[in-house]
Amino acid sequence: MKYNLLSLVVLVLFLGMAPAELFAQGTVRGKVVDATTKEPLPGATVILKGTNQAVPTSADGTFSMKVDDASATAILVNYVGYVQKEVSVAGINGTKDVGTVALAANANSLNEVLITANSYAIDRQTPVAMSSITSEVIVEKGAQQEFPELLKSTPGVYATKGTGGGYGDSRINLRGFQSANIAVMINGIPVNDMENGRVYWSNWAGLNDVTKSMQVQRGLGASKVAVPSIGGTINIITKTTDATKGGFISQGIGNNGFSKTAFSLSTGLTENGWAVSFAGSKTEGEGWFEGLGFEAYSYFFNVSKQINSKHTLSLTGFGAPQEHGSRFERKGIQYYRDAPQGRRFTPNWGIHNGEARTISGNYYHKPQVSLNHYWNINETSFLSTALYGSMGIGGNAYPNNSTLFLGTRTGGEYSPVDIDAIVDMNVEAQDGRALAYIQSNRNEHKWVGALSTYQKSISEKFDLLAGLDLRYYQGMHYNSVRDLLGAEYVLDNGDVNNPNKRAKNGDKIGFNNDGIVNWQGGFLQGEYKSGPLAAFVSLAASNTSYQRIDYFRYKNDDPLRESDVVNFLGYQTKGGANYNLTDNHNIFANVGYFEKAPFFNAVFINNQNIANKDAQNEKILSYELGYGYRASNLSANVNLYRTTWKDRSFTRRIPGQNVNEPLFANLLGVDALHQGVEIDFRYEPVRAITLTGMVSLGDWTWLNNLDEVSVIDPQTEKVVETIGPITMAGLKVGDAPQTTAAIGLDVRVIEGLKLGVDYNYFANFNSEFNPINLPQNRETDPWMVPNYSLFDLNAVYKFKVAGLNASLIGNVNNLFDTEYISDALANYEKRNPNADNSPQFSNASNAFVYFGTGRTWTTTLRINF
Amino acid sequence: MKKLLYLLSSLMLVFTACDPMEDVYEELDAQKGPFNKKDIEVALVKADYDNAKMKVTYFGSNEEAISTIPAMLNRKYPQLENGSSVIVKYNLVPSVGIKTKIDYTITEKSDYELGGARFTNFDSWSQIKAFLEAKFPAEQAKANGAPVEGRMVNLTYTRYDGSGSPTSKTVTDAFYFINGEWVKSYLVTEADYVSVNRNRYNNFTAADQDMLGTYFNRFLIENDIRAEVGGVYYVAYTYFESGKTSQAVTAMVYNGSSWTRATATSPLVVTAKFSKKNGVWVPDLTKSYTLAAADYTWISQQPTLGTVAQLKNLGQYGNFYQSWEGSANYWSNSNIVNALAALIKNKFPNEEVGQKFGVSYTYFAGGNKVNTVILIKRETGDYELAQEGE
CATH class of the missing domain: 2.170.130.10 (TonB-dependent receptor, plug domain)
Structure with missing residues (x-):
């Protein structure tokens, strides 16, 4: 199959390179896009300079114009809100493809x-x-x-x-x-x-x-x-006021019961300056892996009003309520090989009343609303303000006793969990309490903020920007009963204010605390632009204040119930310059320094209300060099970067001897260096073919060793043991492949039919590892995940139905159903379990892995109107 | 042309990384060993018994099973290689019978002394067992040409129970020699016969066969006699058949909550493990045992098995702490083996010398993990780590 693909590609290329025949009449072809977003511009006008001959661009921005006049010199491309562009067509003889014509937006446009x-x-x-x-x-x-x-x-x-x-x-x-x-x-x-x-x-x-x-x-x-x-x-x-009038409806189906119904509707910018858009969708399916069924909805609306030439107001709201099953257990490769279902097997789902149901899932809804105001104060100044708010409702779902659930199955090890049997266990419990139940850690929040940017042109070449970024966030974290599974209640002792609570579905158990974050930020930026040189310098500072309120671990009248408010200052400074050497070449450089306030959990460790005021800011220093080449049918970039991360500190939860009481370790002072080179290009040898590609070579390593790490008992807040020092210097950063490459080929086979193939390659992929579990006497570095590559295929057929533009889209992802590992965690075990000081190793037999999805397919019918 | 070359060379990448898991799977297979070395669990079915030319679908004794099953396995799994193991579930209806019945009443102090008792009474099973082994040794029976297995002794003796009243009383107990050792068995008492309306003659008859299982279950439960699941207890009773009254014995099996009689229609289901060594299936007599919560508690209460800190930590968390050597709670591997040996010795006091136990326990090293060690019983009665090849 791969050989046939190769021959097809070669054939198409040769066709494209066939010498142009000599026509008495010529044709000019091209595609018009927005210079910034690269979005195609439908309805732009292409005029033959010096004549009245004009053609519009079609829905995908392409145009084709017959040229009778052999002395024609240029075409003019126009679009509302953009600067007109002139493209040379001198000496036209036959078909001339001007490639992509990028239009730059007007200075004062949206x-x-x-x-x-x-x-x-x-x-x-x-x-x-x-x-x-x-x-x-x-x-x-x-x-x-x-x-x-x-x-x-x-x-x-x-x-x-x-x-x-x-x-x-x-x-x-x-x-x-x-x-x-x-x-x-x-x-x-x-x-x-x-x-x-x-x-x-x-x-x-x-x-x-x-x-x-x-x-x-x-x-x-x-x-x-x-x-x-x-x-x-x-x-x-x-999209906001730039939405075009109309909309679309679409229906997609795919493997494993996938179905997506979507629509959008927009009035476009009406004469009195209003633009209203709606969109919504419903997506559902069973998931490619077992037990990962999902149901999701989404909604979006935008109401914008161009009040006058100076003011625009835009209200946007969206949300995506969903629930879905997730994988949860860490297992080894052989475990999946031994399963009759292979890598599709998930241990975390079962049968309840004859229906499949996950025991580890997630349900969440986070609606977000923002009100944006754009004010063209005068020719030289502009103010944009956004007021926004969101709330989050939902959490995960998982069993209270994994061993029990995962050990109770309808058949052998690879059969579904027998939830009915678990319900029976609960029903038999004499005091009515739940022996087995599904609980849910909920992470809900309320978040409001204001973000305002003021831009002023001090001179023709110099702009000054300043702004304010204010946020208030309240996170509510609590565990709750999700499903009693036939029992009468869950006996909970997590709340000192309400011991021996008999909790019902929805009630809070275990823990209940709030995290309050207040953020005040400001920024200042200067931009200089003169001829081929553009440069900027920017400075931003922020104050993050944290407070923790714990409703369960502290009595109602305990003053420690609300922690002190602790503040952390962070700031960033960066600058860079871009120089356009010629119309085709440009180079740029940027440098920045960044101090980041520690995360909430690094400040309030062990779920206690005593703040760790000594938590350190993380410090980042970054340099970058870039080069760009732009021509009508080829654009390419080369980037070199070097980012040093100092004093990276993170708290790790490690399992304690008592499963319900994890211990915490503070890892301090680890440095990492991420550097590399990135190359990407886009090439259109002929109008019908687009070739894209990229290569990214990274060299990401840990720079130093971890000093002794103290492990803290949450009850006594005392150090119970120390771990390390741990030798980490030189180890490669895990969790992502350091070498990636991609090639994409899109071919317009005939008018209306486009085929595409995308290839991705991942290599130099080290599994993630937990520095705490890195033994000193190790024989091997953390396990390296096998390199892999994936193929995607897509086809788009555009046609008209009842005068409306329609497209039939087909996709196959992971075309060859490649079996590969996408996520892995290294694990060390002793070479000789019975010897106290046996060296430890990490390899394919003991790594915890998650396989990537196999072949999936989707077919979508989309009708635009 | 250049474009073609670029395209071709980039497509070369395609053919590498085509099957990413190939090398990993080879590596895992190499570690696991040859494919045909497997660990299987299987239950024997009628076809297996038929193929072994057995008229029934059960074995009469463990010895019969152990000598017959290897051939069955050769037939079922000829392709498995050395190192494979099979756990076989088979039916056992112990062909118990009383070959020799001995009624004996202890009168002399010398008899009590044979059991190692200090007074003219027995206060523990170990004393009685020692007495039986001394008074009715297997060698003597063999020398007399009498059967060794199936001897039943109805022993009348004085039993001492410090918490009972009176503290000393004369009792008659039945003891049965089966599977190479003396075991306590239950002798149906007069009161028992009364309770089931058989006290006219104090015996059971053929008409009672169907109910015997129910009666004996009641007797055992009322006397608080229990065992682990699958455990066997023998009940001795008087039986009248064809004009003759004799003592009979039957095997009762415990299922966790009640006792049932082992018969052809409801046999004992026993598992035994066989390993293939040198092309031959041999019984693998290693018993597996996984520590339960109560076991960790027991160990934590034995002051000789660890330091105060070690034992306290063990009792609190129910696992052996092995995260950090410098901690006072740290259990070294030899500490753990020592503790497990004591546990097994205490839990299974009647094992033969040479019996192996695969003991699984939980230890804590950055997370709860499980390890298994093989312990073997030495002549001293203590357990040690089994050496290579044992």
Whole structure:
């Protein structure tokens, strides 16, 4: 099969290189896109210069114009809100393909919003490494992938369905950094969790259909706001007043019962300045792995009003309530090999009343609303303000006694959990208490914030920006009873204020505490632009204050119930410059220094209300060099980066001898260095063929050894043991492959039919490891996950039905059903278990792994109107 | 041309990393050993008994089972290689019978002394057992050409029980020699016969066969006689058949809550492990035992088995702490073996010398983990780590 693919590709290339025949008449072809977002511009006008002949661009931005006049010199491309562009067609003889025509937005157009309010980076101007994903790609190649996976062909990115493996469980690493060090912004609003910096992608799953553009800025990024952009920044922009009138409906089906119904509707910008858009979807399926059934909804609305030429107001709201099953148990490779179902096997689901049901899942709904105001104060100044709020409702679900649940099965080891038998156990319990039940750790929150940016052109060449970033966050964390499974109550002693509680479904048990985070940030940025040189310097500072309230571990009248408020100052300073050597070449450099306040759990360790005031800021120093080449049919980038991370400190929970009482260890003063080179290109040899590719070579290592680590008993707050020192220097950072490569080929086979194939390669992939569990006398480094590559295939057929534009989209991901490991955790065991000082090893036989998804397919019918 | 070359060379990457798991699977297979070395659990079915030319679907004794099953395994799994093991579940209806019945009343102090008692009474089973072994030795029976197995002794003696009243009383107990040793058995008493309305003659008859299991279960439970699941207890009773009254014995099996009679239709289900060594299936007599919560508690209460800190930690958490050597709670591997040996000795006092136990226990080293050690009983009665090849 692979050989046939190769011959097809070669054939198509040869066709493309056939010499052009000599026509008496010529044709000019091309595609018009927005220079910043790379979005195609439908309805743009292409005029033959000096004549009245004009053609519009079609829905995907392409155009084709017959040229009778052999003396024609150029075409003019126009679009409302953009600067007209002239493209030479001199000496036309036959078919001339002008390639991609990128139109730059007008200075005072709504694209100001994009760049100022959303910190979007501009090609050949902003000195950061950037990649854009257009909505076209999201629609045509998205299939069942979530945001992180859409980015897998971007240099430096590693995205998987995560250890959870279910809907919304995806994770993304950028340049080897985990999500707490990747800033995610939606319409300019930072969405990383205020307590632990993580991003839960299921909350944004519904945005796929309304995303106008997605831009990844690697490294320090262009954001003015203080955000944890160490690996990079992911900017997701949804459509507002730029939405075109109309909408779409679509229905997709796929493997394992996958079904997605979606629609969007927009009035476009009406004459009196209103624009209203709605979108919604329902997605459900059983998941490729066993037991990962899911049901998800999403909704989106935007109401915008262009009040006058100076003011625009925009109200956006969205949410994505869902529930899904997840993987949870750490198992070895042989365990899956021995299962009759192979890697599809999940131990965490069972049969209850004849129906399949997960015992480890997640349900969450995080609606977010923001009110944006854009004010063109005058010709030189602009103010954008966003007021936003969100709340999070939901949590996970898991059994109270894993051993019991996982050990009670309908048949052998690889059969489903017998939940009915567990219910019987509960029913027999004489005092009515639950022996086995499903509990739920809920992480709910309320979050409000205001973000305001003021931009002033001090002179023709110099802009000054300043802004304020205020946030209030209240996180509510508690364990609760999710399902009594036939028992009358759960006997709980977690609350000192209510001992021997008989808890019913929904009641709080175990723990109940709030984390209050207050954030005040400000930033100042200067931008200089003159001719080919553009430079910026920016400074941002923030104060994070933390407070912890514990309702269960402290009596109601105990003053320690509410902890002290502790403050941490963080700041960042960065600067960079871009120089356009010629129309084709540009180079840039940026450098930045960053001090990041410690996370909530590093301040309040052991779930106690005594704050660790000595928690250290993490310090990051980053340099980057870049080079870009832009021509009509080829664009390429080369980036070199070097990021040092000092005083990385993190608290690790380690299991205690009593399963319900974990211990905590503070790891201090570990340094890491992430450096590498990234190359990416986009080539259109002929109009019908687009070839993209990238290579990313990373060298990410731990720099020093861990000093002695103290393990603290939460009850006494005393050190019970010390671990280490631990030798880590030189070990490769795990959890993501350090070498990745991708090639994508899109071919317009005939008018209306486009085929695409994408290839991704992952290598130099070390499993994640827990420094606490790294033995001193080890024989091997943490296990290295096998290199793997994946193929995706997609086809898009565009046609008209009842005068409406329709497209039939087919996708196959992991075309060859490759069996591969996407996530792995190294584990050490003694070579000779009975010898006290036996050296320890980590290899394929004892690593904990999660396999990646096998072949999936999706077919979608989409009708635009 | 250049474009083609670039395309081709990048496609070369395709053919590497095509089957990422291939090497890993080979590595795992190499570690595991040859494919045909397996660990299997199987229950014998009628076809197996038929193929062994047995008229019934059960064995009469463990010895019969152990000598017959290897051939069955050769037939069932000819392809398995040395090192494989099979746990075989088979039916056992112990062909118990009383070959020799001895009624003996102890009158002399010298008899009590044979059991190691200090006074003219027995206060523990070990004394009685020692007495029986001394008074009715197996060698003597063999020398007389009399059967060794199946001897039943109805012993009348004085039993001392410090907490009873009176503290000393004269009792008659039945003791049965089966499977190479004397075991306590239950002698149906007059009161028992009364309770089931057989006290006219104090015996059971053929008409009672169906009910015997129920009666004996009641007697045993009322006398608080229990065992582990699958445990066997023998009940001796008087039986009248064809004009003759004699003493009979039957095997009762405990299922966790009650006793049932082992018969052809409800046999004992026994498991035995066989390993293939040098091409031949041999019984693997290693018994497996996994420590339960009560066992950790027991160990933590034996002051000789560890330091105060070690024992306190063990009692609190129910696992052996092995995370950090410098801690006072740390159990070294030899400490653990020492404690397990004492536990097994205490729990299974009647094992033969040479009996092996695979003992599984939980230890804590950055998480709860399980380890198994093989202990073997030495002549001293103590257990030690089994050496290579034992």
